Amino acid sequence: MIEIRGLVKRYGAVTALDGVDLRVRAGEMLVVLGPSGAGKSTLLRAINRLVPFDAGAVSVDGTAVPAEGAALRAVRRRIGMIFQDHNLVPRLTVLKNVLTGRLGSLPLLASLAQVFSQRDIDIAMRCLERVELYGRAWDRADRLSGGQQQRVGIARALAQQPAAILADEPVASLDPKTARIVLGDLRRAAHELGIAVLCNLHQVPYAREFADRVVGMRAGRIVFEGPCEALDAQALARIYPGLALEAALA
């Protein structure tokens, strides 16, 4: 579970997060919607302190996320991150990319030498199986399509055996068919592995299709929270003021 209380983040005169309270349950896929500049990305990055914040508190799986130090590194190991551009190492094999998800749990020397045990390799292969890329383990990462690379990114996050996954616009650069596969992978990871998944999206239709619960942000505040069935015209008008509904639904 991810628990966020009273989160405030300012960039000079801009208040990017204006007192955000939010809970993402274990086993839940929560989608955050909102116009550009609403604070979605800042919120996601504040959870593991990639963005330092001015006030508030975050905990993951009951452990407070501290500002720095070994304790912060320990909590970060329990949080998988998925970005729009997947950040794979192109020249490494798919399997090695997924194994980097295990690096955090190796003793320092083994980690420096990148010596992986058979157990780590088994875990990585099982994660590849989950995203249906088991057969591509020995291919170079840059031989895969964009959608497949994003799924390797998911396998790498799963290899951390995380309590939480944070996905920032994970399907922004993918075609609709591939986007649905990737979002389906994330939802299955939540439901089958009991991971708390927080996913920022631009597209309302995907939120409707894949979210267990939706949160709408605007100007650093949560202005809607509910199941996707409650995401009606009125809710959308609160999240996207002044925007034609057809545009939000596109």
Ligand code: ADP
């Ligand atoms: P979203 O992800 O919803 O598009 P962001 O979290 O990126 O929104 O941004 C929230 C607000 O914080 C915006 O007004 C944005 O301009 C501002 N902001 C984000 N990052 C920075 C930064 N590094 N420096 C200054 N302002 C920033």
